Each structure stands twice: as C-alpha cells, then as structure tokens.
Amino acid sequence: MPVGTQGTVKAVSPRELHELNAQVILGNTYHLFVRPGLEVIRRLGGLHRFMGWDGPILTDSGGFQVFSLSKLRRITEEGVHFQNHLDGAACFIGPETSMEIQQVLGSDIVMAFDECPPHPCTHEAAAKSLELTLRWERRSLDWWAARNDAGERPLLFGIVQGSSHEDLRVRSAQELVAMGWDGYAVGGVSVGEPEPEMMKAVEYAVPHLPEDRPRYAMGLGTPPQMVELVARGIDMFDCVLPTRVARNGTAFTAAGTLNLKNACFTLDEGPIEAGCDCYACANFSRAYLRHLVKAEEILGLRLISLHNLHFYIGLMAKVREVIEQGCFDEFRREFVGGYKPHKDV
Amino acid sequence: MPVGTQGTVKAVSPRELHELNAQVILGNTYHLFVRPGLEVIRRLGGLHRFMGWDGPILTDSGGFQVFSLSKLRRITEEGVHFQNHLDGAACFIGPETSMEIQQVLGSDIVMAFDECPPHPCTHEAAAKSLELTLRWERRSLDWWAARNDAGERPLLFGIVQGSSHEDLRVRSAQELVAMGWDGYAVGGVSVGEPEPEMMKAVEYAVPHLPEDRPRYAMGLGTPPQMVELVARGIDMFDCVLPTRVARNGTAFTAAGTLNLKNACFTLDEGPIEAGCDCYACANFSRAYLRHLVKAEEILGLRLISLHNLHFYIGLMAKVREVIEQGCFDEFRREFVGGYKPHKDV
Numbered sequence: 050m051p052v053g054t055q056g057t058v059k060a061v062s063p064r065e066l067h068e069l070n071a072q073v074i075l076g077n078t079y080h081l082f083v084r085p086g087l088e089v090i091r092r093l094g095g096l097h098r099f100m101g102w103d104g105p106i107l108t109d110s111g112g113f114q115v116f117s118l119s120k121l122r123r124i125t126e127e128g129v130h131f132q133n134h135l136d137g138a139a140c141f142i143g144p145e146t147s148m149e150i151q152q153v154l155g156s157d158i159v160m161a162f163d164e165c166p167p168h169p170c171t172h173e174a175a176a177k178s179l180e181l182t183l184r185w186e187r188r189s190l191d192w193w194a195a196r197n198d199a200g201e202r203p204l205l206f207g208i209v210q211g212s213s214h215e216d217l218r219v220r221s222a223q224e225l226v227a228m229g230w231d232g233y234a235v236g237g238v239s240v241g242e243p244e245p246e247m248m249k250a251v252e253y254a255v256p257h258l259p260e261d262r263p264r265y266a267m268g269l270g271t272p273p274q275m276v277e278l279v280a281r282g283i284d285m286f287d288c289v290l291p292t293r294v295a296r297n298g299t300a301f302t303a304a305g306t307l308n309l310k311n312a313c314f315t316l317d318e319g320p321i322e323a324g325c326d327c328y329a330c331a332n333f334s335r336a337y338l339r340h341l342v343k344a345e346e347i348l349g350l351r352l353i354s355l356h357n358l359h360f361y362i363g364l365m366a367k368v369r370e371v372i373e374q375g376c377f378d379e380f381r382r383e384f385v386g387g388y389k390p391h392k393d394v
Numbered sequence: 395m396p397v398g399t400q401g402t403v404k405a406v407s408p409r410e411l412h413e414l415n416a417q418v419i420l421g422n423t424y425h426l427f428v429r430p431g432l433e434v435i436r437r438l439g440g441l442h443r444f445m446g447w448d449g450p451i452l453t454d455s456g457g458f459q460v461f462s463l464s465k466l467r468r469i470t471e472e473g474v475h476f477q478n479h480l481d482g483a484a485c486f487i488g489p490e491t492s493m494e495i496q497q498v499l500g501s502d503i504v505m506a507f508d509e510c511p512p513h514p515c516t517h518e519a520a521a522k523s524l525e526l527t528l529r530w531e532r533r534s535l536d537w538w539a540a541r542n543d544a545g546e547r548p549l550l551f552g553i554v555q556g557s558s559h560e561d562l563r564v565r566s567a568q569e570l571v572a573m574g575w576d577g578y579a580v581g582g583v584s585v586g587e588p589e590p591e592m593m594k595a596v597e598y599a600v601p602h603l604p605e606d607r608p609r610y611a612m613g614l615g616t617p618p619q620m621v622e623l624v625a626r627g628i629d630m631f632d633c634v635l636p637t638r639v640a641r642n643g644t645a646f647t648a649a650g651t652l653n654l655k656n657a658c659f660t661l662d663e664g665p666i667e668a669g670c671d672c673y674a675c676a677n678f679s680r681a682y683l684r685h686l687v688k689a690e691e692i693l694g695l696r697l698i699s700l701h702n703l704h705f706y707i708g709l710m711a712k713v714r715e716v717i718e719q720g721c722f723d724e725f726r727r728e729f730v731g732g733y734k735p736h737k738d739v
Contacts, residue, residue, distance in 0.1 A: 056685060060692040063677070085660070085685040092661050093681050101677040315430070316437050332408070332446040336438050340401060340430040347405040347692055 050075045050287040063102045073105040075287040079114030083133045095155030107158035110147045144188035161189040163208045168241040175212035208236040209254040218253035232263040239268040255282040273385040291357035296350045298342035301360040305389035314339040327359035395420045395632040418450040420632040424459030428478045440500030452503035455492045489533035506531040508553045513586045520557035553581040554599040563598035577608040584613040600627040618730040636702035641695045643687035646705040650734035659684040672704035
C-alpha cells in the first residue's frame with residue numbers, strides 16, 4: 050500500500066495511483082485528525098471524495114503517530130492526551146475516538162487502537178502495555194458491534210503487540226484471534242530494533258494468526274525484507290520508503306538502490322531500470338533524472354516516486370505470481386541474494 | 395509558452411503539457427548552459443530528447459539571465475564575461491556562443507543575443523546599449539548564414555530593445571526588419587518598469603514590425619496584460635507566472651486570482667473555477683487544494699500549476715477564437731474589466 054499520510058501519496062496523483070495498479074492506499078488518522086481536521090473531511094464527504102481516490106483506503110488508528118510525533122503525552126485507561134505536533138493544541142484519542150475518526154474518514158480497512166511501546170522495552174513494561182492494548186482493542190471492536198449497521202461496516206484489523214518478547218507476542222496473537230478480527234497486523238515493528246529482532250517479532254506472532262485472514266506487517270519494509278516477510282506468512286505491507294527516498298534521489302531496482310545524484314549517471318542514457326515499463330523508465334534517462342534531482346526540480350522526485358511505487362507494487366505482483374507457480378523459494382533466494390542496497394537505504 | 399527554465403516546466407510532466415495543448419515551451423539557454431552543461435545535453439541528443447518533449451521549443455539567448463542572475467559581469471564588444479550563479483565559475487557568452495548553444499539544444503525558435511539594459515536607463519546609455527545589441531543581433535544572424543545548412547535551420551527571432559525611449563524602440567525595430575528575421579520579439583520589458591511604460595515600449599515598436607511575422611512580448615504577463623498586448627499586435631508570450639504563483643497557492647480564474655491558502659476555502663466544495671475542465675477542477679475541491687497547500691504537499695502545487703497553465707493556454711485559445719469571430723474588442727472590454735487580481739499577483 051502506498052502511504053498517503055496527509056490525504057495524498059506524496060507527489061503522486063490519484064490518476065497515477067490507478068495507473069500504477071495500487072490496490073489499497075493508507076491514510077494516517079493522526080495526521081488527518083490534526084489537519085485538516087475531522088470536520089473538514091466530514092463536510093467534504095469523507096476521505097475518498099476529499100482526495101479524489103475511489104479505490105480502497107486502509108487507515109491506521111493514530112496510535113503509532115500519537116506516540117512518535119506528539120508532545121506531552123499522558124496515557125490513561127481511557128486513551129491518550131497529547132499536544133499535537135503542529136500547533137500544540139490539546140487533543141485526545143482513545144479507542145472510541147479512533148474508531149469514530151476512521152468512520153468519518155470512510156475507511157475501508159480500520160485498524161484497532163493500540164499503544165506502541167518504544168524500543169527497547171522490558172518484559173514488565175511490554176506486558177503492561179500489551180494488557181492496555183488488548184483492552185483498547187476490545188473496546189475498538191465493541192464500538193463497531195454497538196452500532197446497528199454491522200452489515201455495512203468496514204473490515205476491522207487487530208494489531209499484535211508485545212515488543213521483542215515471544216510470550217507476549219504469542220499471547221497478543223491468541224487473544225486477538227479469540228476476539229475475532231477480519232485481519233491481523235503485526236505492529237510495534239520497525240521502531241528502531243535490528244532487523245533480526247523485527248523478523249523474530251513477526252515469527253512469534255504469525256503461527257498463531259489464521260491463514261485464511263490477511264496478515265499485515267505495519268510500516269515495512271525494504272524490498273528484500275518484504276520478500277522475507279512473505280516467506281514468514283505476511284500478506285500486506287505499507288511503507289513510505291518508495292516515496293520518501295525518491296525525494297532524496299534514490300531509486301529501487303531489482304539489483305539494489307541507485308542514488309541518482311551520483312556523478313556516474315551524468316551521461317547515462319539508460320532508464321533507471323532496463324525493461325521497466327513505468328512512465329519514468331519509458332521516457333527519461335538516468336542523466337535527465339540526475340539533472341532534475343541536482344537542480345531540485347519537482348519533476349525529478351515525481352518521476353522517481355512513480356518508478357519506486359511501480360517497483361514495489363510490481364515486486365508484490367511478482368511474488369503472488371511465483372507463489373501461484375510454486376517457485377517462490379527459488380525467487381526468494383535469487384532476489385534477496387541479488388539485491389545490493391546502496392548504503393543510504 | 396509555458397516556461398521550462400531548467401529542462402522542465404516546473405512540477406509538470408511532458409505528458410501533462412501535451413494534454414494541456416501547450417504548443418511551444420520555452421527553455422532558458424543560460425540555465426541549461428550552467429547546468430547540466432552543454433556537453434551533457436549534446437551527448438544526450440539535444441534538449442527535446444533529454445527532457446522527453448517532442449513539441450516545439452523556443453530558447454532565449456541567455457542575454458537576459460546573464461544580466462539578471464550572474465555576478466561580476468564584464469561586457470566587451472565580443473560578448474559577456476561573467477561568473478555563473480551556481481558555482482561562480484568564469485563563463486563567456488557572446489552572439490556566436492549563444493547561437494551555438496541554442497543549436498546544440500536543438501531549439502526550434504532561436505532568439506538573437508542581446509543586451510538587456512536595466513530600468514531606468516538614460517537615453518545615452520540606452521542608445522549605446524542598443525547599438526551594441528544591433529551589432530550582436532547582426533552577428534547572431536551571420537552565424538546562421540555562414541552555415542551551409544540554411545534549409546534546416548530553426549526560426550530566428552530578433553529582439554527589439556531601446557528601453558523606454560520611443561526613438562530607440564523605433565530605430566531598433568526598423569534596423570531588425572532591415573536585417574530580416576523570421577519573427578520579432580519585444581525585449582527589455584517587465585524589468586521593473588510601471589505597466590504603462592511597458593505598454594508604451596510595445597506600442598513604440600509594434601507598428602514597425604511586419605504583420606505577417608510573429609510578434610512576441612518576452613516574459614509577460616498577467617492575463618489582462620496579455621489581452622491588452624494582443625490588442626497592440628502581440629502574438630506570442632512566455633511567462634513564469636502560472637507555475638510560479640501556483641507554488642505559492644495562487645490560482646488564476648477569469649474573475650481574478652484566488653489565494654487558496656485563505657481560510658474562506660476551508661470548506662469550499664467547488665472547483666478552482668466553475669466550468670473549467672482541467673484535471674484539478676474536474677476532480678478536486680478548493681477545500682482539498684487548500685489543505686494540500688497548507689500541508690505543503692507537492693500534489694497541491696502540481697494541481698494548481700496544471701490549472702493555471704490550462705487557464706493561460708485556454709485564454710489565448712479564446713483570444714484567437716474571438717479574433718476570428720470579429721468580437722475581440724468586446725471580449726477584451728469584458729475580460730479586462732471583470733478581472734480582479736488578488737493583491738499578491
């Protein structure tokens with residue numbers, strides 16, 4: 050899922066998202082709650098209409114951003130009091146608020162409200178945080194159950210927490226499955242822990258999540274990480290990398306990343322990636338893209354964003370294909386082995 | 395002509411330029427000479443191929459930018475020695491250099507190399523500058539005449555100078571016509587002079603320029619200025635305003651400019667301009683565009699740039715239509731009378 054934090058996938062238009070075959074995009078509840086605010090999106094007919102995107106939208110619960118972006122947080126049983134990162138205004142989000150916001154946004158896939166503990170986190174602190182998260186997730190589900198329009202409700206996804214502790218990840222997954230969600234996410238990953246620890250957190254949880262429901266690793270990852278996570282049973286991803294690094298001139302290819310600022314591309318007539326049929330590769334040379342990036346021209350980051358999203362979405366399409374053909378293991382070995390990341394990414 | 399200073403119309407792709415029915419775009423010789431440099435564009439097959447634009451390109455001569463952007467200039471009979479604005483490297487551009495650069499760029503419409511005197515400028519200084527410009531323009535023409543591929547050469551446009559002095563503007567125009575150019579530009583306007591003085595500079599020159607050749611006012615203007623200049627015999631314009639003000643959240647409409655940052659648009663469901671069929675107006679509300687501009691999202695300035703270029707190109711299409719229908723005067727009266735610019739533009 051391309052990430053559309055503030056009601057737009059950065060630098061990309063809805064028409065381009067359709068052309069990229071984006072199936073779902075992600076909207077950030079916290080950011081949209083702070084700006085433009087719920088009243089604006091409500092009055093403008095929901096997030097789909099507001100941003101001109103008629104495909105599915107998954108919204109996060111705001112939990113992660115409340116903990117990573119806001120200031121002066123106070124956590125109570127009820128929810129989180131905080132000052133927003135824009136103007137410092139006092140705000141509150143709890144499970145019910147989060148569900149209400151996501152309903153107003155018109156989300157197609159709603160995430161449970163959770164606490165995302167920092168890394169590292171002791172077993173004691175992680176256990177206490179998990180119990181609160183489980184109560185908040187129960188309340189998230191109950192909010193929807195209490196409504197009489199159950200037939201029209203969005204899909205509801207629970208989030209596995211538990212930091213790096215196996216017993217907590219297992220307990221979290223089992224409790225969520227007992228509650229019965231439409232899909233299951235692994236959260237509290239990509240919060241600064243080393244990659245092996247992130248992989249372990251997923252490995253602890255996944256065997257306890259039903260195979261017939263989507264399993265989603267939140268906020269991940271690099272191309273080889275995604276392939277490795279698919280190998281561990283993950284079905285869905287969201288990640289800002291394709292668009293974020295594009296704004297710094299970095300492009301993804303199957304052989305690894307390219308920093309298009311590098312002088313070696315000054316006279317390079319080739320496309321970012323040979324054989325790629327994205328708009329950028331079909332029409333422009335590395336030399337031109339390097340020029341645009343060096344000259345800080347917006348078209349440069351636009352074109353690299355398009356290529357990178359095309360690469361990410363194409364990689365997942367390829368993964369689905371090799372799974373169907375029964376040759377995923379071979380693909381995984383070749384892809385992960387052949388991928389040489391530039392040191393920046 | 396949308397302006398593509400550094401090898402891209404800012405924030406707009408070639409595909410979008412075609413969809414906007416842009417007939418010609420402008421490239422800036424000075425900027426491209428400084429970055430990426432002539433060798434890069436030569437090796438990459440010229441500016442059209444480099445930037446992926448297969449429509450016509452007009453290039454300026456670099457004269458205006460040498461005088462407005464570079465440092466430590468020394469003007470000799472030969473040309474201009476200067477330090478470029480990027481890294482201070484010592485550079486030289488004279489008439490022959492300018493023609494050679496424009497040839498390497500692969501320009502379809504080449505501008506003569508001229509000196510652009512500052513505003514205000516005494517009669518004595520303007521007269522001296524004009525004589526130098528006339529010699530440089532002669533040398534610009536001679537450079538092309540000395541080549542044996544006259545049948546394939548681009549169109550060559552001379553530039554009327556003379557500052558605010560009627561006799562100099564007239565002499566400039568008459569001398570140029572005697573040389574015989576494919577088209578004629580009025581330069582040295584929009585250099586800080588009040589609007590009436592700019593209009594007069596055009597009025598002095600135009601009666602002495604042949605009606606059967608394109609007449610081009612360089613670097614202009616606002617929508618009513620363009621209509622007023624058409625009334626004075628001008629056929630062609632280039633202007634950065636549509637894209638420049640878009641990056642600040644300002645949109646053009648037939649009723650004047652809108653600053654989309656304004657709070658009054660917070661809940662405005664309407665498009666920038668009712669009835670407009672550009673991509674921005676067909677799909678997005680003023681409220682959404684305001685949100686994007688406030689959140690400093692690139693999609694905001696992209697969409698407003700598209701709308702503004704659509705507005706400018708559409709205004710000129712309308713002007714051609716009313717001229718053909720014999721009702722230009724009525725259109726001019728209504729349009730110029732009904733246009734209320736926001737104070738920022």
